[in-house]
Amino acid sequence: MTANRTHHRRNTNSKTHVQETPHGVDVFQSHWNCQCARCAKKRAAVHRLVDSFSQIPADWIRELAEHQGETLAIPMWGTVFAPHDGSDAAAIRRLCRPIAGAEGDADMESLTASGWEAVAETGILAVTFDEVLLLGIHGAGYDFYADHWEPLYNALGYHWHR
Numbered sequence: 001m002t003a004n005r006t007h008h009r010r011n012t013n014s015k016t017h018v019q020e021t022p023h024g025v026d027v028f029q030s031h032w033n034c035q036c037a038r039c040a041k042k043r044a045a046v047h048r049l050v051d052s053f054s055q056i057p058a059d060w061i062r063e064l065a066e067h068q069g070e071t072l073a074i075p076m077w078g079t080v081f082a083p084h085d086g087s088d089a090a091a092i093r094r095l096c097r098p099i100a101g102a103e104g105d106a107d108m109e110s111l112t113a114s115g116w117e118a119v120a121e122t123g124i125l126a127v128t129f130d131e132v133l134l135l136g137i138h139g140a141g142y143d144f145y146a147d148h149w150e151p152l153y154n155a156l157g158y159h160w161h162r
């Protein structure tokens with residue numbers, strides 16, 4: 001019902017007949033849900049990047065660290081991501097910087113103590129463990145693609161969608 005109404009309004013307002021879905025933003029000023037061809041291509045490219053990462057249960061990493069006599073704090077999300085592609089990993093390492101505002105935040109302080117850093121302004125955390133770059137997200141219950149993975153794709157300067 002809602003969809004029909006929207007469709008109808010769009011048609012009556014447009015002066016010319018438009019074949020393609022127009023580019024637009026949602027209520028959060030995000031293009032993430034835009035159905036136009038350009039955004040759909042970009043979404044596919046971001047998914048391609050993330051799909052190329054190995055997904056590793058955080059508990060495995062924690063146990064591995066314990067076996068090596070280390071305590072490794074892991075971000076909240078129960079899966080960590082390991083980029084396979086060496087050039088992705090190198091580019092992500094170049095974006096790493098100390099986590100801002102970690103002081104006074106117990107979680108962030110322990111993550112920092114375990115060597116986690118922030119990946120640019122993506123909200124993604126990164127650590128090198130056993131010479132492998134691991135990515136983690138200290139959050140849950142929202143869309144990681146829109147809030148983290150698309151910003152990562154942008155920060156890496158990739159243009160696979162063009």
Ligand SMILES: [Zn+2]
Binds near residue numbers: 022024031036037038
């Ligand atoms: Zn669009």
